[in-house]
Amino acid sequence: MEDLIKQLQNYTVLCVEDEEGIRKRLVNTLKYYFKDVYEANNGEDGFDMYQEYKPSLIISDIEMPNQNGISMIEQIRENDFDTIVIMITAYSNEEYLLELINLNINQYILKPVNSDSLLSGIIKAFGNSLNEVINFSENMFFDKTQMELFYKNELVPLRKRDKEFLLLLHKNRNGVLTYDLIEEYLWRDKSMSLSALKTFIKEFRQRIPVDIITNVPQIGYKLLNL
Missing domain, CATH: 1.10.10.10 (Winged helix-like DNA-binding domain superfamily/Winged helix DNA-binding domain)
Structure with a gap:
């Protein structure tokens, strides 16, 4: 596991979450693992950040103002099916699953997110791409x-x-x-x-x-x- 965690230092991540407290906690945790961490508080800004920085991984909430996470990923997937995507979801978000099914989502993490579930989800999402x-x-x-x-x-x-x-x-x-x-x-x-x-x-x-x-x-x- 330590070798896999070390591998994450070669990658960048974009965290998209509208609740500032949750986003800050996620970003602070991600900074321990990734080379660069970018953040946005809605899908519209998240898409702009994606276009500018081309992160290796996107971690996004679903329900957000201005543009939700699904709409943002739909935009990204128009031309990019390779970037790894993790969606943060609650059981109440089950109505969104049909919309997400064709968007090549690599992993889902259930709320509330803690450091263990976050790291576990990231490792699963990367899968074999973390081979050294x-x-x-x-x-x-x-x-x-x-x-x-x-x-x-x-x-x-x-x-x-x-x-x-x-x-x-x-x-x-x-x-x-x-x-x-x-x-x-x-x-x-x-x-x-x-x-x-x-x-x-x-x-x-x-x-x-x-x-x-x-x-x-x-x-x-x-x-x-x-």
Whole structure:
């Protein structure tokens, strides 16, 4: 369990809760585990925070003013089915379950939330994604604890964007990592030109000892099954 908790330090979280006392307690607890913690008191602000910071995890209440949690997640899921989502719910919220069923919610935590139920829910929601090692080929693996790539047990020097690209490839391993997602997550608030992307991919391939990606013309890149 300690190793799994340590892994959370590589991730960021957005907490969306309208009751200030509850939100502050949640945020204070989350700060023990996560690299960065963002907060919002309604779905509208929560969606804006999601767009700005692209957190690894979203923890949200359901009933909130301005925009409720379901509406916020619906907006997010229009283009993003990968971000991990935990909904905080009460038994009285059962009428919302049908609305939530198609939104790929990773975990539910019942109110009142305490530190034990929060951590347990987070660990369950992350599931296998908290495994410490990602194997990209027989002799090449990425250690998420150290945030380093190894080939034949020797360190492969990489830039920060290379490492983020590897994690993004793995996150989208069952599909295609699109140009839009690459721009959104790696270039963030900057514009990504096609020439800049080609240069990055060329240099990335030069630094990686095994060719692990293939181009999907006009769409993006796909992780090879090695």
